[in-house]
Amino acid sequence: MRRGAAWTGDVVAQPVRGELAPMQIRLAQELMADQLHRALNLPELAAQFGMSPAGFRKAFLQSVGMTPQRWHLRRRIVRSAALLHDDDLTLGEIAGQCGFADRQHYTKAFRRILGVTPGYWRRRIRMGTLRVGDALKCS
Structure with a gap:
């Protein structure tokens, strides 16, 4: 049971002071x-x-x-990693669909979160060594 929660026989999900419910x-x-x-x-x-x-x-x-900014950025990167499976989309198009200013901004953020560039990630997808869910494990 979390601090600040009342005991009623069940664990009650109440926020600790300063947290969101x-x-x-x-x-x-x-x-x-x-x-x-x-x-x-x-x-x-x-x-x-x-x-x-x-x-x-x-x-x-x-x-x-x-x-919240970090949480949101990580989800944008995970979404972009899923889009990398579509070879018809360029990195610039994926960047735009995920709210990045340009391909360079996207590549920098992707590398910061997942440790590799989107191009490298896409090559690993083509080789069959990555799946969509792999980005969730890394982020």
């Missing part, structure tokens, strides 16, 4: 997942919860263990 975390993640095609607008997201951007960022970090 589990339902708020799920909603925040759903809202961010709906925006994988663009950079995260933290003020807009925080407003959905009646919080300041700084307050929301701090509560999300304390609740999830990473900032």
